[in-house]
Amino acid sequence: MLLAERYRMEAPLGHGGMGQVWRAHDELLQRDLAVKILPFAASDEVARERFRVEARAAARVVHPQVVTVYDYEVDGDAAYLIMELVDGGHLGEELAAHGPMDPARVLDIGAQVARGLDTAHQHGVVHRDIKPSNLLLAEDGTVKIADFGIARLLDDSAAALTLTGQVLGTSLYLAPERARGQAAGPASDVYALGCVLYELLTGRPPFDEHSAVAALLRHVETPPIPPSALRPGTPPGVERCLLEMLVKDPEQRPPASQVASWCRSAILAEQQVTDQEPPAATCTATVPLPVAESAYVPEPAPVPERAAHAAPRPFARAHWWASARRRARALVEQPIPAVPE
Numbered sequence: 001m002l003l004a005e006r007y008r009m010e011a012p013l014g015h016g017g018m019g020q021v022w023r024a025h026d027e028l029l030q031r032d033l034a035v036k037i038l039p040f041a042a043s044d045e046v047a048r049e050r051f052r053v054e055a056r057a058a059a060r061v062v063h064p065q066v067v068t069v070y071d072y073e074v075d076g077d078a079a080y081l082i083m084e085l086v087d088g089g090h091l092g093e094e095l096a097a098h099g100p101m102d103p104a105r106v107l108d109i110g111a112q113v114a115r116g117l118d119t120a121h122q123h124g125v126v127h128r129d130i131k132p133s134n135l136l137l138a139e140d141g142t143v144k145i146a147d148f149g150i151a152r153l154l155d156d157s158a159a160a161l162t163l164t165g166q167v168l169g170t171s172l173y174l175a176p177e178r179a180r181g182q183a184a185g186p187a188s189d190v191y192a193l194g195c196v197l198y199e200l201l202t203g204r205p206p207f208d209e210h211s212a213v214a215a216l217l218r219h220v221e222t223p224p225i226p227p228s229a230l231r232p233g234t235p236p237g238v239e240r241c242l243l244e245m246l247v248k249d250p251e252q253r254p255p256a257s258q259v260a261s262w263c264r265s266a267i268l269a270e271q272q273v274t275d276q277e278p279p280a281a282t283c284t285a286t287v288p289l290p291v292a293e294s295a296y297v298p299e300p301a302p303v304p305e306r307a308a309h310a311a312p313r314p315f316a317r318a319h320w321w322a323s324a325r326r327r328a329r330a331l332v333e334q335p336i337p338a339v340p341e
Helices: 046-062 089-096 105-121 185-201 211-223 236-245 257-278 317-332
Strands: 005-018 020-027 033-040 069-075 077-084 136-137 144-145
Touching: 005 033, 005 077, 046 069, 089 136, 089 185, 089 257, 105 144, 105 185, 105 236, 185 236, 211 257, 236 257
Parallel strands: none
Antiparallel strands: 005 020, 020 033, 033 077, 069 077, 136 144
Protein backbone atom coordinates (compact mmCIF):
# COMPACT_ATOMS: atom_id res chain seq x y z
CA MET A 1 0.00 0.00 0.00
CA LEU A 2 1.29 3.45 -0.95
CA LEU A 3 -0.13 6.30 1.14
CA ALA A 4 -0.25 9.81 -0.34
CA GLU A 5 1.90 8.55 -3.22
CA ARG A 6 5.03 8.48 -1.05
CA TYR A 7 4.65 6.42 2.16
CA ARG A 8 4.98 2.69 1.50
CA MET A 9 3.38 0.63 4.30
CA GLU A 10 5.65 -2.33 5.06
CA ALA A 11 4.68 -4.21 8.24
CA PRO A 12 2.49 -3.78 11.34
CA LEU A 13 4.34 -2.85 14.53
CA GLY A 14 1.47 -2.96 17.01
CA HIS A 15 -2.04 -1.83 17.81
CA GLY A 16 -3.99 -0.38 20.70
CA GLY A 17 -7.14 1.49 21.63
CA MET A 18 -6.17 4.47 19.46
CA GLY A 19 -5.34 2.51 16.31
CA GLN A 20 -2.60 0.56 14.54
CA VAL A 21 1.06 1.43 14.02
CA TRP A 22 2.91 0.38 10.87
CA ARG A 23 6.50 0.49 9.80
CA ALA A 24 6.70 2.45 6.55
CA HIS A 25 9.20 3.90 4.11
CA ASP A 26 9.18 7.41 2.70
CA GLU A 27 9.83 6.91 -1.03
CA LEU A 28 10.50 10.62 -1.53
CA LEU A 29 13.05 11.20 1.26
CA GLN A 30 14.25 7.58 1.40
CA ARG A 31 13.88 7.07 5.15
CA ASP A 32 12.05 4.64 7.43
CA LEU A 33 9.28 5.95 9.64
CA ALA A 34 6.17 4.92 11.56
CA VAL A 35 2.57 5.49 10.52
CA LYS A 36 -0.27 5.46 13.04
CA ILE A 37 -3.70 4.64 11.59
CA LEU A 38 -6.66 6.19 13.41
CA PRO A 39 -9.96 4.98 11.96
CA PHE A 40 -13.09 7.10 12.30
CA ALA A 41 -16.38 7.60 10.45
CA ALA A 42 -15.88 9.11 7.01
CA SER A 43 -18.92 11.33 7.44
CA ASP A 44 -17.79 12.71 10.81
CA GLU A 45 -16.30 16.07 9.94
CA VAL A 46 -15.96 16.98 13.64
CA ALA A 47 -13.68 13.97 14.15
CA ARG A 48 -11.68 14.94 11.07
CA GLU A 49 -11.18 18.47 12.32
CA ARG A 50 -10.25 17.21 15.77
CA PHE A 51 -7.59 14.99 14.22
CA ARG A 52 -6.17 17.87 12.17
CA VAL A 53 -5.91 20.06 15.26
CA GLU A 54 -4.26 17.30 17.31
CA ALA A 55 -1.80 16.47 14.51
CA ARG A 56 -0.75 20.10 14.29
CA ALA A 57 -0.44 20.25 18.07
CA ALA A 58 1.83 17.21 18.05
CA ALA A 59 3.99 18.68 15.28
CA ARG A 60 4.60 21.80 17.40
CA VAL A 61 6.45 19.77 20.04
CA VAL A 62 10.04 19.49 18.83
CA HIS A 63 12.39 17.94 21.39
CA PRO A 64 14.90 15.04 21.52
CA GLN A 65 12.63 13.25 24.03
CA VAL A 66 9.49 13.50 21.89
CA VAL A 67 8.67 11.36 18.85
CA THR A 68 8.68 13.78 15.92
CA VAL A 69 5.51 14.12 13.85
CA TYR A 70 6.39 14.68 10.18
CA ASP A 71 3.05 14.73 8.40
CA TYR A 72 -0.59 13.64 8.49
CA GLU A 73 -3.11 12.42 5.94
CA VAL A 74 -6.86 11.81 5.85
CA ASP A 75 -7.85 9.19 3.31
CA GLY A 76 -11.22 7.47 3.09
CA ASP A 77 -12.42 6.30 6.49
CA ALA A 78 -9.07 6.62 8.28
CA ALA A 79 -6.53 9.21 9.35
CA TYR A 80 -2.78 8.66 9.27
CA LEU A 81 -0.12 10.22 11.49
CA ILE A 82 3.38 9.97 9.98
CA MET A 83 6.05 9.91 12.68
CA GLU A 84 9.66 9.20 13.57
CA LEU A 85 10.43 5.49 13.85
CA VAL A 86 11.79 4.32 17.23
CA ASP A 87 12.96 0.71 17.07
CA GLY A 88 13.77 -0.18 20.69
CA GLY A 89 10.38 -1.14 22.16
CA HIS A 90 8.79 0.64 25.11
CA LEU A 91 9.20 0.85 28.88
CA GLY A 92 6.30 -1.52 29.54
CA GLU A 93 8.14 -4.26 27.66
CA GLU A 94 11.39 -3.40 29.42
CA LEU A 95 9.75 -3.67 32.84
CA ALA A 96 8.02 -6.95 32.00
CA ALA A 97 11.26 -8.49 30.74
CA HIS A 98 13.68 -7.32 33.44
CA GLY A 99 11.66 -6.23 36.48
CA PRO A 100 12.23 -3.08 38.57
CA MET A 101 15.05 -0.80 37.53
CA ASP A 102 18.03 0.63 39.33
CA PRO A 103 17.28 4.06 40.91
CA ALA A 104 19.89 5.64 38.62
CA ARG A 105 18.04 4.46 35.53
CA VAL A 106 14.69 5.60 36.96
CA LEU A 107 16.11 9.08 37.60
CA ASP A 108 17.58 9.18 34.09
CA ILE A 109 14.21 8.29 32.57
CA GLY A 110 12.47 10.84 34.79
CA ALA A 111 14.80 13.64 33.69
CA GLN A 112 14.36 12.80 30.01
CA VAL A 113 10.58 12.53 30.04
CA ALA A 114 10.14 15.60 32.23
CA ARG A 115 12.15 17.73 29.80
CA GLY A 116 10.04 16.54 26.90
CA LEU A 117 6.86 17.31 28.83
CA ASP A 118 8.15 20.73 29.83
CA THR A 119 8.66 21.65 26.18
CA ALA A 120 5.15 20.44 25.31
CA HIS A 121 3.60 22.34 28.21
CA GLN A 122 5.36 25.54 27.18
CA HIS A 123 3.73 25.17 23.77
CA GLY A 124 0.28 24.65 25.27
CA VAL A 125 0.11 20.89 24.70
CA VAL A 126 -0.85 18.32 27.34
CA HIS A 127 -0.21 14.65 26.59
CA ARG A 128 -2.99 13.21 28.81
CA ASP A 129 -1.90 9.58 28.40
CA ILE A 130 1.58 9.15 29.88
CA LYS A 131 2.13 5.45 30.58
CA PRO A 132 4.95 2.91 30.03
CA SER A 133 3.74 1.84 26.59
CA ASN A 134 3.84 5.46 25.38
CA LEU A 135 7.48 5.91 26.42
CA LEU A 136 9.60 4.42 23.65
CA LEU A 137 13.23 3.32 23.91
CA ALA A 138 15.87 4.08 21.32
CA GLU A 139 18.83 1.73 21.02
CA ASP A 140 21.14 4.18 22.83
CA GLY A 141 18.88 4.32 25.91
CA THR A 142 17.16 7.58 24.96
CA VAL A 143 13.49 7.71 25.96
CA LYS A 144 10.97 9.32 23.60
CA ILE A 145 7.37 10.27 24.39
CA ALA A 146 4.93 8.90 21.83
CA ASP A 147 1.27 9.56 21.04
CA PHE A 148 1.14 13.31 21.40
CA GLY A 149 -1.35 12.91 18.54
CA ILE A 150 -4.08 12.31 21.13
CA ALA A 151 -3.16 15.43 23.07
CA ARG A 152 -5.33 18.49 23.10
CA LEU A 153 -4.31 22.11 23.06
CA LEU A 154 -4.97 24.14 26.17
CA ASP A 155 -6.62 26.92 24.24
CA ASP A 156 -10.38 27.10 23.83
CA SER A 157 -10.46 26.27 20.14
CA ALA A 158 -8.86 22.86 20.60
CA ALA A 159 -10.72 22.13 23.81
CA ALA A 160 -14.00 22.60 21.95
CA LEU A 161 -13.06 19.77 19.60
CA THR A 162 -12.42 17.24 22.38
CA LEU A 163 -15.36 15.21 23.60
CA THR A 164 -16.45 16.38 27.05
CA GLY A 165 -15.78 13.86 29.81
CA GLN A 166 -13.92 11.42 27.57
CA VAL A 167 -11.22 9.63 29.53
CA LEU A 168 -8.22 8.94 27.29
CA GLY A 169 -5.74 8.12 30.03
CA THR A 170 -5.18 4.68 31.52
CA SER A 171 -6.69 4.29 34.98
CA LEU A 172 -3.44 3.13 36.60
CA TYR A 173 -1.78 6.45 35.70
CA LEU A 174 -4.73 8.84 35.79
CA ALA A 175 -4.43 11.97 37.95
CA PRO A 176 -7.04 12.51 40.71
CA GLU A 177 -8.49 15.60 39.04
CA ARG A 178 -9.11 13.61 35.87
CA ALA A 179 -10.71 10.80 37.85
CA ARG A 180 -13.11 13.45 39.18
CA GLY A 181 -13.99 14.43 35.62
CA GLN A 182 -12.02 17.67 35.61
CA ALA A 183 -9.92 18.92 32.71
CA ALA A 184 -6.37 17.68 32.20
CA GLY A 185 -3.52 20.13 32.62
CA PRO A 186 0.28 20.01 32.79
CA ALA A 187 0.07 18.80 36.41
CA SER A 188 -1.89 15.76 35.19
CA ASP A 189 1.09 14.72 33.05
CA VAL A 190 3.42 15.19 36.04
CA TYR A 191 1.23 12.91 38.16
CA ALA A 192 1.13 10.25 35.44
CA LEU A 193 4.92 10.40 35.09
CA GLY A 194 5.20 9.98 38.87
CA CYS A 195 3.08 6.82 38.61
CA VAL A 196 5.32 5.48 35.84
CA LEU A 197 8.56 6.18 37.73
CA TYR A 198 7.06 4.62 40.88
CA GLU A 199 6.29 1.47 38.88
CA LEU A 200 9.74 1.34 37.28
CA LEU A 201 11.32 1.56 40.74
CA THR A 202 9.06 -0.82 42.71
CA GLY A 203 7.65 -3.14 40.06
CA ARG A 204 4.04 -2.04 40.57
CA PRO A 205 1.98 1.14 40.04
CA PRO A 206 1.05 3.20 43.12
CA PHE A 207 -2.50 1.84 42.96
CA ASP A 208 -2.42 -1.62 41.42
CA GLU A 209 -6.10 -2.49 41.10
CA HIS A 210 -7.79 -4.97 38.78
CA SER A 211 -10.85 -2.74 38.56
CA ALA A 212 -10.54 0.61 36.78
CA VAL A 213 -13.15 2.10 39.11
CA ALA A 214 -11.26 0.94 42.21
CA ALA A 215 -8.01 2.37 40.84
CA LEU A 216 -9.65 5.74 40.15
CA LEU A 217 -11.09 5.89 43.67
CA ARG A 218 -7.68 5.21 45.18
CA HIS A 219 -6.07 7.90 43.03
CA VAL A 220 -8.57 10.34 44.52
CA GLU A 221 -8.65 9.20 48.15
CA THR A 222 -5.62 7.11 49.14
CA PRO A 223 -2.04 8.28 49.74
CA PRO A 224 0.52 6.10 47.92
CA ILE A 225 2.64 3.64 49.86
CA PRO A 226 6.14 5.15 50.16
CA PRO A 227 8.40 3.45 47.59
CA SER A 228 10.90 2.45 50.28
CA ALA A 229 8.24 0.16 51.79
CA LEU A 230 8.27 -1.86 48.56
CA ARG A 231 11.88 -1.27 47.52
CA PRO A 232 14.09 -1.10 50.65
CA GLY A 233 17.12 1.06 50.12
CA THR A 234 15.35 3.59 47.91
CA PRO A 235 17.35 6.85 48.23
CA PRO A 236 15.41 9.39 50.35
CA GLY A 237 15.69 12.04 47.65
CA VAL A 238 14.17 9.73 45.03
CA GLU A 239 11.27 8.87 47.32
CA ARG A 240 10.58 12.49 48.18
CA CYS A 241 10.52 13.51 44.51
CA LEU A 242 8.08 10.73 43.60
CA LEU A 243 5.73 11.51 46.49
CA GLU A 244 5.64 15.18 45.56
CA MET A 245 4.71 14.29 41.99
CA LEU A 246 1.86 12.18 43.39
CA VAL A 247 0.16 14.72 45.67
CA LYS A 248 -3.60 14.88 45.16
CA ASP A 249 -3.88 18.63 44.60
CA PRO A 250 -2.61 19.50 41.09
CA GLU A 251 -1.67 23.01 42.21
CA GLN A 252 0.76 21.53 44.75
CA ARG A 253 2.65 19.36 42.26
CA PRO A 254 5.97 20.55 40.85
CA PRO A 255 6.03 21.56 37.19
CA ALA A 256 7.80 19.30 34.72
CA SER A 257 10.78 21.66 34.60
CA GLN A 258 11.27 21.26 38.36
CA VAL A 259 10.98 17.47 38.11
CA ALA A 260 13.71 17.44 35.45
CA SER A 261 15.93 19.57 37.69
CA TRP A 262 15.35 17.32 40.71
CA CYS A 263 16.16 14.19 38.73
CA ARG A 264 19.37 15.68 37.32
CA SER A 265 20.44 16.85 40.78
CA ALA A 266 19.65 13.47 42.30
CA ILE A 267 21.63 11.66 39.59
CA LEU A 268 24.72 13.74 40.35
CA ALA A 269 24.21 13.50 44.12
CA GLU A 270 23.78 9.73 44.07
CA GLN A 271 26.84 9.38 41.84
CA GLN A 272 28.85 11.25 44.46
CA VAL A 273 27.44 8.94 47.13
CA THR A 274 28.58 5.92 45.12
CA ASP A 275 32.04 7.35 44.45
CA GLN A 276 32.80 8.96 47.82
CA GLU A 277 30.25 7.52 50.29
CA PRO A 278 29.13 10.87 51.84
CA PRO A 279 25.75 11.17 53.62
CA ALA A 280 22.86 10.54 51.22
CA ALA A 281 21.54 13.63 49.45
CA THR A 282 17.89 14.57 49.12
CA CYS A 283 16.03 16.62 46.56
CA THR A 284 15.46 20.27 47.40
CA ALA A 285 11.74 20.83 46.91
CA THR A 286 9.78 24.03 46.59
CA VAL A 287 6.51 22.31 47.53
CA PRO A 288 6.29 20.63 50.98
CA LEU A 289 4.69 17.22 51.24
CA PRO A 290 1.18 17.30 52.73
CA VAL A 291 1.21 16.16 56.36
CA ALA A 292 -1.38 13.47 55.76
CA GLU A 293 0.64 11.89 52.99
CA SER A 294 4.08 12.16 54.53
CA ALA A 295 2.74 10.68 57.77
CA TYR A 296 1.00 7.79 56.06
CA VAL A 297 1.85 4.37 57.52
CA PRO A 298 0.73 1.58 55.18
CA GLU A 299 -0.76 -1.68 56.34
CA PRO A 300 1.62 -4.61 55.96
CA ALA A 301 1.53 -5.66 52.34
CA PRO A 302 3.34 -8.44 50.49
CA VAL A 303 6.20 -7.33 48.30
CA PRO A 304 5.38 -8.09 44.65
CA GLU A 305 7.24 -11.06 43.24
CA ARG A 306 9.26 -8.90 40.87
CA ALA A 307 10.09 -6.37 43.57
CA ALA A 308 11.42 -9.16 45.81
CA HIS A 309 14.26 -9.77 43.39
CA ALA A 310 14.62 -6.22 42.12
CA ALA A 311 18.05 -6.67 40.68
CA PRO A 312 19.51 -4.09 38.30
CA ARG A 313 19.10 -4.64 34.59
CA PRO A 314 21.66 -6.82 32.80
CA PHE A 315 23.56 -3.63 31.97
CA ALA A 316 26.34 -2.83 34.41
CA ARG A 317 25.39 -0.43 37.22
CA ALA A 318 28.49 1.64 36.56
CA HIS A 319 27.47 2.06 32.93
CA TRP A 320 24.07 3.47 33.88
CA TRP A 321 25.56 5.84 36.49
CA ALA A 322 28.07 7.17 33.96
CA SER A 323 25.49 7.46 31.19
CA ALA A 324 22.92 9.13 33.44
CA ARG A 325 25.49 11.54 34.83
CA ARG A 326 26.64 12.57 31.35
CA ARG A 327 23.07 13.08 30.22
CA ALA A 328 22.18 15.09 33.32
CA ARG A 329 25.13 17.42 32.83
CA ALA A 330 24.39 17.81 29.12
CA LEU A 331 20.75 18.65 29.78
CA VAL A 332 21.53 21.42 32.23
CA GLU A 333 22.56 23.82 29.46
CA GLN A 334 20.60 22.30 26.60
CA PRO A 335 18.40 25.01 25.01
CA ILE A 336 14.77 24.35 24.25
CA PRO A 337 14.44 23.88 20.48
CA ALA A 338 12.64 26.61 18.59
CA VAL A 339 9.11 25.93 17.46
CA PRO A 340 8.92 25.66 13.68
CA GLU A 341 6.68 28.23 12.03
